[in-house]
Amino acid sequence: MALVAIVGRPNVGKSTLFNRLVGMRKAIVDDTAGTTRDRHYGKTDWCGREFSVIDTGGYSVNSDDIFEEEIRKQVLLAIDEADVILFLVEVSTGITDLDMAMADILRRSGKKVLLVVNKVDNNSLEYGAAEFYALGLGDPYTISSMSGSGTGELLDAVIAALPEDTVTEEIADLPRLTIVGRPNVGKSSLTNALLGTERNIVTPISGTTRDSIMTRYNKFGMDFYLVDTAGLRKKTKVNESLEFFSVLRSIRAIETSDVCILMFDASQGIESQDMNIFNLIIRNKKGCVIVVNKWDLIEKGNNTMKEYREQIRKKLAPFNDIPIIFTSVLNKQRILDVLQTAIRVYLSRARRIPTSEFNDYILPIIEETPPPTTKGKYIRIKYAMQLPSPTPSFAFFANLPQYIKEPYKRFLENKIREHWDFEGVPLQLFFRQK
Numbered sequence: 001m002a003l004v005a006i007v008g009r010p011n012v013g014k015s016t017l018f019n020r021l022v023g024m025r026k027a028i029v030d031d032t033a034g035t036t037r038d039r040h041y042g043k044t045d046w047c048g049r050e051f052s053v054i055d056t057g058g059y060s061v062n063s064d065d066i067f068e069e070e071i072r073k074q075v076l077l078a079i080d081e082a083d084v085i086l087f088l089v090e091v092s093t094g095i096t097d098l099d100m101a102m103a104d105i106l107r108r109s110g111k112k113v114l115l116v117v118n119k120v121d122n123n124s125l126e127y128g129a130a131e132f133y134a135l136g137l138g139d140p141y142t143i144s145s146m147s148g149s150g151t152g153e154l155l156d157a158v159i160a161a162l163p164e165d166t167v168t169e170e171i172a173d174l175p176r177l178t179i180v181g182r183p184n185v186g187k188s189s190l191t192n193a194l195l196g197t198e199r200n201i202v203t204p205i206s207g208t209t210r211d212s213i214m215t216r217y218n219k220f221g222m223d224f225y226l227v228d229t230a231g232l233r234k235k236t237k238v239n240e241s242l243e244f245f246s247v248l249r250s251i252r253a254i255e256t257s258d259v260c261i262l263m264f265d266a267s268q269g270i271e272s273q274d275m276n277i278f279n280l281i282i283r284n285k286k287g288c289v290i291v292v293n294k295w296d297l298i299e300k301g302n303n304t305m306k307e308y309r310e311q312i313r314k315k316l317a318p319f320n321d322i323p324i325i326f327t328s329v330l331n332k333q334r335i336l337d338v339l340q341t342a343i344r345v346y347l348s349r350a351r352r353i354p355t356s357e358f359n360d361y362i363l364p365i366i367e368e369t370p371p372p373t374t375k376g377k378y379i380r381i382k383y384a385m386q387l388p389s390p391t392p393s394f395a396f397f398a399n400l401p402q403y404i405k406e407p408y409k410r411f412l413e414n415k416i417r418e419h420w421d422f423e424g425v426p427l428q429l430f431f432r433q434k
Contacts, residue, residue: 002051002162005082007075009098012090013118017145018055046155054078084161085113091120091128103135112161115140175224175346178257182273185263186293189329191228229253259287259342266292270315285391287345287425289323291338296328321417323424345424355385365415374403382434393428401431
């Protein structure tokens with residue numbers, strides 16, 4: 001599928017145009033320069049032609065932004081990937097030194113470049129676009145990404161400039177594995193290590209990643225989407241509006257995922273915010289894999305890993321059936337185990353048990369250990385089945401379902417887990433009047 005990259009200096013409206021093209025508020029938009037840091041992908045179509053759009057961070061030099069060098073690398077990678085480049089400038093500021101530097105890079109790239117003059121919100125501003133001919137990139141397209149004016153003509157030009165699709169790529173219905181956790185536990189480092197490329201910006205600063213970044217992974221016989229998210233910190237510590245939106249994006253990424261890879265720092269241990277994120281995953285009925293990162297920093301004895309694992313399981317109780325993997329992303333230690341375990345959890349989450357097989361196994365157990373008598377009344381469960389729901393859910397039909405207590409529900413859940421592999425997957429048990 002053809003790729004279109006949106007590039008330019010900070011705060012010229014790249015993310016606003018990206019959101020308009022993909023038809024949703026996918027990239028965070030704010031008046032603060034440098035809001036976007038990573039490359040951000042989305043799909044759109046125009047006149048029956050579908051293509052991908054890349055939003056990039058603002059290209060700058062000699063600024064106060066500590067991320068400047070990393071953002072510049074991301075912009076150059078996006079230029080290298082793209083088939084057509086939309087070079088965005090701003091009509092009210094005219095040509096700046098950064099615009100000249102960017103235009104020089106684009107002319108050398110040999111790619112098809114469309115010069116786009118943004119923030120042309122009324123007719124009187126149209127005349128200001130003429131000075132951008134000095135950049136030597138051909139006729140400028142005047143648009144307002146906020147209101148959408150001029151974007152139709154721009155998209156016509158994009159379609160004309162795109163190369164012919166050699167293969168029509170279907171929108172893949174693939175598993176979504178989302179990496180979540182507190183800030184600075186190594187989520188972006190894990191994504192980069194798995195992909196084998198500097199896909200996301202990594203620095204020691206908490207909150208480097210702001211958007212949820214989705215990338216397709218297709219290696220070693222595995223095919224899925226890997227989603228890196230912004231770190232989730234306590235509500236009381238979320239001060240900036242930008243970070244507030246980042247947290248919302250991360251929560252939305254959890255809601256739309258199949259399996260969540262919850263990372264935390266081995267040197268800090270599992271904290272209350274880790275438990276909040278874990279409970280959010282369980283409430284949304286998502287598969288879960290726990291990754292203890294920075295394991296190389298821990299002093300180890302004979303049973304360090306075993307003791308650490310038991311300590312985590314105590315905190316997660318009663319959800320004891322969650323896989324726990326100890327890694328060092330920096331040393332690429334056991335990172336492929338993370339993927340293999342996450343895929344196994346995904347397959348377990350999608351498992352469907354035939355009704356006859358389920359009854360043949362569970363009914364003798366219920367007959368041998370029936371629910372405790374309540375108020376002198378005997379509770380009889382005669383039939384059970386797995387419900388046709390997206391996540392594993394089971395219905396048990398009884399004469400007095402209202403008298404079945406939580407301990408007996410947990411007993412049945414444990415018996416199901418003993419026989420079928422539902423590791424890392426929340427189960428729902430419903431009791432209905434027969």
